Amino acid sequence: MSKTILIVEDEVEIARFLQQLLEKEGFTCIHYRDGVQALRFFPEHQPDLIILDLGLPGMDGLEVCTRIRKQATATDPYILMLTAKGEEIDRVIGLSTGADDYLVKPFSPVELVARVRALLRRSLRQAEPSQIYRTRHFTVDVDRHTAQQHPQPHATDELDLTTLEFALLATFMSGQGRVWSRSQLIEKVWGDDFFGDERVVDTHIARLRKKIEADPTHPVFVKTVTGLGYKFEDEDRP
Structure with missing residues (x-):
């Protein structure tokens, strides 16, 4: 079954690039340009993973991430945060917002796909079963x-x-x-x-x-x- 990825990115060209890249890899992608819309429709889509831009207009990615983690949903999506500058990494790591990983722009398509696949495999990397x-x-x-x-x-x-x-x-x-x-x-x-x-x-x-x-x-x-x-x-x- 195809995994669903929610892309929250205000730069249209980057969002289009992400969507085309990930759909070629067999994922189903949904795109929103701002955090308010993403939060409004997030429960409806129940994505497996969210690619979330840190520098969103209005409500930034950290706030969106925090609010998503507070919502009670059937799925617990992984969140990959996109940052524009190296110094913003400390904001992602230093605050307990719930992001699972981050990637600094500009990034290579190969690395992005590798990060996405690694996150989606993590549900298999738990302690031994029947324990x-x-x-x-x-x-x-x-x-x-x-x-x-x-x-x-x-x-x-x-x-x-x-x-x-x-x-x-x-x-x-x-x-x-x-x-x-x-x-x-x-x-x-x-x-x-x-x-x-x-x-x-x-x-x-x-x-x-x-x-x-x-x-x-x-x-x-x-x-x-x-x-x-x-x-x-x-x-x-x-």
Whole structure:
């Protein structure tokens, strides 16, 4: 079945180029020139991936990305952010908006297609199937793709995690106490076809912390190990 890609780009020539390039690769493409329109019709299209320009007029790409991630939809699309200048990369990486990857203009057609295909393959790069991890405060069922937090006895909260957040939590829980470097997390969660800056890992960890930590600035579960990476700590379930 053809994957659907939503292109949000105000420069008509670039949008036309993207659409022609991706349709030749077998994708179904939909184009909107501004973020307001894209947000209005996004639930209707349920795309598998969104190519989102950072420098949109009016509502910029970061705001569009943030609002898309807040919407409850049947699909959880990957988002590839397009930036015009190198210095804008820090804005994409530094803010926990939910972008999965970024690409700086001008870009080569080969690299764009490779990034798109790599993102769409990520749903296959999760922890081993038919696996359930349990600690005192969490249960993650990889096969059912469910994650629960147990804040207190006889109370359970279903966690609303993106695909990458889920994969990160499952990876952490598969080796409690283990220190994971950025490169090790990329290899485990993103796979060999990862493109981009390793700091993207920090963005997704920050987003995961916001969903599972009482105080994300002082995490008790996903901890930073200075100079090494991250580790997950929680008591074993009694």
